[in-house]
Amino acid sequence: MTNVWSPEVVWSRPENERDGTPLIVMFHGYLSHERDLIGLAPMLPDEFTLASVRAPHALGPGYTWFPLLHEPEYSIDRVTSAVDDVISWLETVEQRHSSVTLLGFSMGMAVATSVLRRRPAGIDAVVGLSGFAIPTPSDYFADDALRARRTPLFWGRGDADQIITEDKIEFTNEWAHAATDLTKMMYTGLAHSINQAEMGHVAEFLRAKVLTA
Structure with a gap:
């Protein structure tokens, strides 16, 4: 029997108050941690239960999901390993909730969109902030199935973001328009934030x- 990944998770509600609520699973960025994005809770609708997940690999002051794409240690296999772990964990909690939304910042958006691309079924929406989708063709992703579903995707970024490179932006734009129901927003003067x-x-x-769908 395969062991299910058991990450550190910060929840916005105690366990006895989660049943039947819509779920948002949050994925932090490179070198961050699970307590980062949970701070967004006051700006999100009260109906949702938030679950902010720690990436599996300790690095520097925080954690990472996989190596940066330009690093020699990076490979699509490192991405798919992280995504498989997330899905295995998600399958242990999602049945308790009325819907599942994924929210990722920076590299966390790459995780959220990769989970969607791997397993479109059961994902009601994705929110990507200052991030990207993995710009690598792979049979691992079920993009044909995703195109048939047109899952809602919010993609927000700032025009002063110097972190996400143009090639990643171009790929994400092309992929998101082709495969999702895209809401795309650009914010003047916003950096990688x-x-x-x-x-x-x-x-x-x-x-x-999500709430009125």
Whole structure:
């Protein structure tokens, strides 16, 4: 029997208050940790239960899901290993919830979109903030099935973001338009970060695409 990955998770609700609530699973960025994105809770609709997940690999001051794409240690296998672990864990918790939304920042968006691309069924929406989708063709991803579903995707980024390279942006734009029901927002003067205006739009997206769907 395969062991299920058991990550460190910060929840926004105690266990006895989670049943039947819509779930948002949060994936932090490179060198961050599970307590980072949970701070967005006050700007998200109260109906949701949030689960902020720690990446599996300790590195520097935080954690990472896989090596950076330009590093020699990077490979698509490192990505798929992380995604398989996330899916195995998600399958242990998702049955308790009325819907599942994935939210990722930076590298966390790569994780969220890769989980969606691997297993489109059961994912109601994805929120990607200042991030990208993995720009690598792979039979691992079920993009044909995703194109048939047109899962709602919110993709927000700032026009002053110097971290996410143009090739990743171009691939993500092409993929998202082709495979998802895309809501794309650009924020003037925003660097590699999140601002209140963006979170207001995320809340509107979640109410429209998840809570009233």
